[in-house]
Amino acid sequence: MGKPEILVTPTSVADIAPLIDAGADAFVIGEQRYGLRLAGEFSRTDVKEAIEIAHSKGKKVYVEMNAIFHNEMVEHLADYIRFLQDANADAIIFGDPAVLMVARETAPNMKLHWSTETTGTNWYTCNYWGRKGSKRAVLAREISMDACIEMKEHAEVEMEVQIHGMTTMFQSKRSLLGNYFEYQGKVMEIGNRKLEKDMFLYDKERGNKYPIFEDINGTHIMSPNDICMIDELLELVEAGIDSFKIDGLLKTPDYMIAVTKLYRKAIDLCVENPDQYEDEKDELLEKIEEIQPENRPLDTGFFFKETVY
Template identity: 60%
Template sequence: MKKTELLVTPASIDHMEDLIEAGADAFLVGEQFYGLRLAGEFTVEDIEVATGLAKEHNKKIYVAMNGLYHNDKVDFLAPYMEKLQQIGVDGIVFGDPSVIIARREANVTIPLHWNTEQTATNYFTANYWGKRGATRAVLARELSLDEIVEIKENAEVQVEVQVHGMTCMFQSKRSLLGNYFLFNDKVMEVENRAKNKNMFLHDNERSNKYPIFEDTNGTHIFSPNDMCMIDELDEFLDAEIDSLKIDGILHDPAYVTKVTSYYRQAIDTYGESRAAYKAIKKELLQQIEQIQPSLRPLDTGFFFKETVY
């Protein structure tokens, strides 16, 4: 059976070292200028260090270029990818077709992972981007498990699915919080807001709190719960999903490291025996529940259509 990749988003180089020890196979890194909703800020110099560390441990590095670019940014794309090729990264995550054009013009050969967050919902579209250079499709978070399995059965590219962490519900290119504070004569710097992990939109009707933060790409609002599929991984592994992602954005690095170790144990145990995995999966879920922040209840996302936000 094909080995499924465990992909994690590190907050820093030090955190990446911990995640390697915890059993991560691959890492998604990048910087705000090119990428969206990153767990940590990795400059080109950081990416070079991270790539060297990954190669030393037989891991992979993917770089986020999944922003939606205006004209003022497109001239930066090709030079950035040329640097990434010199460094030797293993993949570029993109959503804007300008990345395909810039990559071609720069004669860059780094594999592309198509990620548009919401529109990767069928295998026809995944294969469309596959014919234009993508080697992987990062599926939308709003798909059911049955839909994901059907896409995998018909996709001509690799398939990546998020199985743990927050889901982005809303993004605006505008600094909605910043504009509000400015209107009220309470100026807040974007950097300060980006580092603030304790701002929420309150939905009293549903008793939900939606994490919200801003960076240079605008305003991002996240789901009130964290998805957690550690006790349902056999469905993904049976389907031979190529990559399972743990998104660590807005979470403490120590929490992400611990969660990664649990998913590593789950995947490896399944590889030994499906029955052995079934015997430990409830215990693994309980271990995550014990370290889960009280403000972030766990659910199964849209995989079984239980989520309503």
Template identity: 75%
Template sequence: MKKTELLVTPTKLEDILPLMEAGADAFVIGEQRYGLRLAGEFNREEVEKAIEIAHEKGKKVYVAMNAIFHNEKIDELGDYLRFLNEVGADAVIFGDPAVLMMAREAAPNMPLHWNTETTATNWYTCNYWGKRGSKRAVLAREINMDAILEIKENAEVEIEVQVHGMTAMFQSKRSLLGNYFEYQGKTMDIENQKQQKNMILHDKERGNKYPIFEDENGTHIMSPNDICIIDELQDFLEAGIDSFKIDGILHSSEYIISVTKLYREAIDLYFEDPDLYEDKKGELLEQMEAIQPENRPLDTGFFFKETVY
């Protein structure tokens, strides 16, 4: 059985090497002009360097182009795809069909991963995009474990599942907070990550705090909890899920590295002997809880219908 890929989102170029040492098999990087909700901003020079570093160790780099594009950006897509093809990106992540159509002209041999974050909820849709050139489908975060296993059983493409990190609850193409502050005669730099970490929507009635993330693609309100299923991986591993994603958005490099080490251990234990994983998974969860920020409780997302918002 092929070992499940451990896919990680680094915050900066300097994260690549330590994340590989921690056990990452692949990375999602890019720039917000083309990709949604990235953990870090990578310009072209950094994308090229990241690919070079990863390939030296036999790892992969996928570049995000999963924004929804308006007419004014369409002419840029071919140039960016040609650049990614030249520097050896292992795949392009897309949600807008414009990227797929442009890739056929600009980079016809480039592998494509379909990721809309919301509509990959059944195997027919996954296979539809597979027949049009997609090698992988990134499943929606709002479906349960049984549905994911059913999709994997019937899918003709690779299946990627997020197993750790926060998820987006809401997105507007408008910079709602930026516009609000501008209206007040104030300024707000939406690229300032430190400031973003302090932008919170506080629901006092439920005691929840929702991080607010703004980038060039608009305003994103994130989940109050982090998904964590490090102790519930066995069904996915047995089913042959192709890739587990750790989303590091709004988390520190140190945290992402620690999380990567724990999931690396979990995957390796299972493939060595499923009983070893079964014996250790409770301890792995305890270690995860020990490093979790106080304001970010862990839950199992929608895998068992625990998350409600």
């Protein structure tokens, strides 16, 4: 049984080395103008430095280019892809077919990971993009454990699954989407409305707070809970899922280091001593609960429940 990759999202170059020490195998970084919902902004200089640090330790760096690109951005894609090739990025994460087409022309040997957040829901679609040139498919966060395992059984590409962190509920290219809710009669109120950070939609009826994350790509409304699968990993590991993502969006570096250490231990136990993992998994969950922010309850996302549309 192979070990799945632990993929994390650093906030800055300074996070790379500590996260490697914590057990991370790979990193997702990028610039806001090309990537969606990045944990931190990485300039071209930062990207090069992050890749150099990671490669010196035998780790990988994937750069996000999964934004929704309009005409005015298309002309910039080739230059950025050439830069990533020269910087020795290990892969580009894309959703827009324009990235794939430009990459074929400018960097045909560049590894590509297909990620659209919501449409990786069946193996035919994943294999379709694989046959177009993608080496990995990032599965949607709304599918069940059984569906993930079934997709891996039929996959012609690597499979990546998010196992920890918040997920996206809604994205709009427009800024400050909360205005819409206020206009509709204040069904949801905006908390910290005048701040650039720490904004949220407050649903009084359900008692939920939905973080609002804004970047140059628009407004993103995030889940009120964080996924945590540290005590439910064994089936995914045994199924051969290739990469487990820990999303650090709106999380502190210290939190990410602590969580990465715990998942490193959990995954190593799943591979090397499954019985010991079963004995210790509850304790691992308790340790995450101890450091979890009070306003971010943990759950298992949609892994064990039906998605209701």
